[in-house]
Amino acid sequence: MAEYLPHATKLLDSFTLSYKEEVFSSTFGQNYKQVAPNGIDSISYTSSFSMGNLTESMRQDLLTFFSSIGSAISFLIPIPNEDDLRVRLVAGSYSEVVSRQGVYAVKFNIIEAKDIGTP
16 A cells, blocks of 8 residues: 655645646658557656755655655655645655754646556
């Protein structure tokens, strides 16, 4: 079972999901081109998140979580009043911002996880 993102309540109030459809195209003579969806589930989303106003221990929890799952293991981001997002971390996409006052932010990119055999 997938784990939940630690301290998910620190996600900023809004975020954007960018959708992309994977297509298969074939070009024939006289510049004729045929385009079709690549499979039955050809649309996926990506997004960038920022978690701000973190304490040192929250920052460390997140960095440890990202380090342990890498980009191969999916995790869940709870979205109030909607289905949880099942996502994977984009490899090498997380970073931290450190302020002088000991307040931290962590930024990361995700892509939709399409795990076979999961509900």
